[in-house]
Amino acid sequence: MSIIEKARALRKNMTPQEKRVWLFLKQQRFQGLRFRRQAPIGPYIADFLCLNPRLIIEIDGGQHNIAEHQTYDKKEQIISRLKVTRFFVSGIARLICILNQSWRLFLMLLKII
Numbered sequence: 074m075s076i077i078e079k080a081r082a083l084r085k086n087m088t089p090q091e092k093r094v095w096l097f098l099k100q101q102r103f104q105g106l107r108f109r110r111q112a113p114i115g116p117y118i119a120d121f122l123c124l125n126p127r128l129i130i131e132i133d134g135g136q137h138n139i140a141e142h143q144t145y146d147k148k149e150q151i152i153s154r155l156k157v158t159r160f161f162v163s164g165i166a167r168l169i170c171i172l173n174q175s176w177r178l179f180l181m182l183l184k185i186i
Contacts, residue, residue, distance in 0.1 A: 076113045083111040083118060090165045091120060091132050097169050114155070122155075131159045
């Protein structure tokens with residue numbers, strides 16, 4: 074299965090938390106920013122990708138290995154020069170609350186602008 078086929082399969086089978094974030098990002102269109110969901114980037118698939126300001130948002134469940142993701146994040150940032158930020162499923166409500174209040178604040182917290 075190619076990376077594109079895997080991304081398509083992931084789009085069809087998004088978790089409830091990923092669906093919630095996707096609907097929010099898709100409806101809001103923060104300052105004209107456009108996100109892609111389950112986007113292939115080299116050998117990886119990002120949950121949500123915004124090419125400008127070069128941001129990846131990852132939604133992870135409790136079963137993910139933190140050390141494994143730190144290695145993934147470092148490789149991803151080196152390969153694509155994208156800022157990877159990770160939210161656990163338990164933090165989705167907080168993420169949406171922050172995004173609701175201010176997209177600019179969110180980017181400032183991530184030190185992108």
